[in-house]
Amino acid sequence: xxxxxxxxxxxxxxxxxxxxxxxxxxxxxxxxxxxxxxxxxxxxxxxxxxxxxxxxxxxxxxxxxxxxxxxxxxxxxxxxxxxxxxxxxxxxxxxxxxxxxxxxxxxxxxxxxxxxxxxxxxxxxxxxxxxxxxxxxxxxxxxxxxxxxxxxxxxxxxxxxxxxxxxxxxxxxxxxxxxxxxxxxxxxxxxxxxxxxxxxxxxxxxxxxxxxxxxxxxxxxxxxxxxxxxxxxxxxxxxxxxxxxxxxxxxxxxxxxxxxxxxxxxxxxxxxxxxxxxxxxxxxxxxxxxxxxxxxxxxxxxxxxxxxxxxxxxxxxxxxxxxxxxxxxxxxxxxxxxxxxxxxxxxxxxxxxxxxxxxxxxxxxxxxxxxxxxxxxxxxxxxxxxxxxxxxxxxxxxxxxxxxxxxxxxxxxxxxxxxxxxxxxxxxxxxxx
Ligand code: HAM
Numbered sequence: 001x002x003x004x005x006x007x008x009x010x011x012x013x014x015x016x017x018x019x020x021x022x023x024x025x026x027x028x029x030x031x032x033x034x035x036x037x038x039x040x041x042x043x044x045x046x047x048x049x050x051x052x053x054x055x056x057x058x059x060x061x062x063x064x065x066x067x068x069x070x071x072x073x074x075x076x077x078x079x080x081x082x083x084x085x086x087x088x089x090x091x092x093x094x095x096x097x098x099x100x101x102x103x104x105x106x107x108x109x110x111x112x113x114x115x116x117x118x119x120x121x122x123x124x125x126x127x128x129x130x131x132x133x134x135x136x137x138x139x140x141x142x143x144x145x146x147x148x149x150x151x152x153x154x155x156x157x158x159x160x161x162x163x164x165x166x167x168x169x170x171x172x173x174x175x176x177x178x179x180x181x182x183x184x185x186x187x188x189x190x191x192x193x194x195x196x197x198x199x200x201x202x203x204x205x206x207x208x209x210x211x212x213x214x215x216x217x218x219x220x221x222x223x224x225x226x227x228x229x230x231x232x233x234x235x236x237x238x239x240x241x242x243x244x245x246x247x248x249x250x251x252x253x254x255x256x257x258x259x260x261x262x263x264x265x266x267x268x269x270x271x272x273x274x275x276x277x278x279x280x281x282x283x284x285x286x287x288x289x290x291x292x293x294x295x296x297x298x299x300x301x302x303x304x305x306x307x308x309x310x311x312x313x314x315x316x317x318x319x320x321x322x323x324x325x326x327x328x329x330x331x332x333x334x335x336x337x338x339x340x341x342x343x344x345x346x347x348x349x350x351x352x353x354x355x356x357x358x359x360x361x362x363x364x365x366x367x368x369x370x371x372x373x374x375x376x377x378x379x380x381x382x383x384x385x386x387x388x389x390x391x392x393x394x395x396x397x398x399x400x401x402x403x404x405x406x407x408x409x410x411x412x413x414x415x416x417x418x419x420x421x422x423x424x425x426x427x428x429x430x431x432x433x
Contacts, residue, residue, distance in 0.1 A: 011116070011124030013310075017325075022313045025322035026156065027109070030129050030307075033152045037144060039105040039131060044088040046110065050078040056087035056291055058262025060202030067114040069124075081113035084261070085130035086288065086304060087295075093134055094297035103135035109309075121279030121311050131285075132304035138287065139236045142267045142303050143243040149271055149283055149305065150249050156312070157321035160275040161282065163249065166257035166268050167237035169229045171290060174265070177228035178204055188218045205258045224255045233266050240267060263288040267303065276314055283307035327379015329357040329429060331401075332386070333371040339386045340365070346384065346396070346421055353422045357429065375401060381430060384421070394418050398425065 008014070015023060031041075050070050057063050069081040082088055085108055093099055109129045116122055131148065133141045146163065153161050168174060181204045185192060192200070193215060196207045208219055229237065244251050251269075259268050268286030276282075285305025293299040316322050330350060334343035343361055350359045360378050362371045368387075375383045385397040398414045398421070416424040 011118035021325045022316045022322040026312050029155045034107045039107045042106050044092045047079050050080040052087050069113045083114045089132050090292050099298050099300050105133050107131045121276050127309035128306040130306040134302040137301045139240045157319050158315045161271050161273050163251040164254040164270050165251050167266050169233040173230040177225050180223045208258050226255050263291040265289050282311045328360040330359045330382045331375035331378045331380035332361040332384045334386045336388045339391045343386050
């Protein structure tokens, strides 16, 4: 009888070593770009009270209604694996007494969990960089956050992205809009699907987001939020647009962009791509001026965005801009028990002298031919060979593996006394800039 295999969880992926170069490229570039604008990293837990997400994201959102991984812990508390990071960051500011009029520019990274229907680009465990600016009224900071995104795409070599923006106004202007919307949709109630009918009471704006093809014409003729904006939100939105034009960042105003989370007000934006099929949003965000007060903190304006790392990695893989993972620098080959022991000692010395270099040693013996094959596969720039003969004479052979003209190495082999090996390798190893 065969032992049954444990199945992976649907929508939760392993990232294998050969995929890591693109991940590291995206992660390192993002960290660099965030630092260039003065943002600092913070870390928040992956699990929070379920109530946090209900209050922050909203009871009538897809995320809270259908997608949360919630469970009751041993102490009887209802906890949830975070579906996004903004609620946790806002909670952390309040819990740690970080507000009191202070301003923070922050980012965090890690896995998020949503019980969505998995497909390409949409997973149940996915990763986000979340960037949050807390205590700023904007619109200058809204513009800065969009500039961070634009710079990041440029640094990653991603060109097929477009920016869409909209303004959701203040809660007051949205209330007026909401009433107009509800009365419009009530006039067409027979044509609404069950989801939309339910949302009519709780969250009518979400009906605008409906993907149901049979409702597209009703949605298209619905009243526009932009016709209900209060004067301050209008001025904020105008300033955002004129600064984006000044920075040369192309954008499109999409009056139907409402976002799937309830905490937004005024500016919302989304970077979308036509290169990934139906999961076209790679980075989305907006202002959440009311959220911190809504969670019991002192009223503090805030704005942020999150980018989906899997989707950005997929774009980077398409354009091929990620540098290849470096192979080994030195591979030690030895034959005979004593020589093998000597190789272990030499390898440790090399690691002492050359921190950051990849020094691999042949493990599990094997004849010279097999060992050279492994050395070649490791990508090493040099092989260091210690056989019986070398051991007896207190030397090793230093063999260049990647000199021009030579797969397997045609460069000059060099005999080096064991005591001078570290210096000989250090002097010859290629520089990394
Ligand atoms: P969101 O639009 O829900 O916003 O997610 C942000 C990004 O995460 C999306 O644009 C997408 O790239 C990625 N994403 C979302 N769901 C999935 C999934 N199931 N699989 C793969 N990628 C996904 C937020 O999460 C807000 N917290 C953004 C924010 C930060 N607003 C203000 N500050």
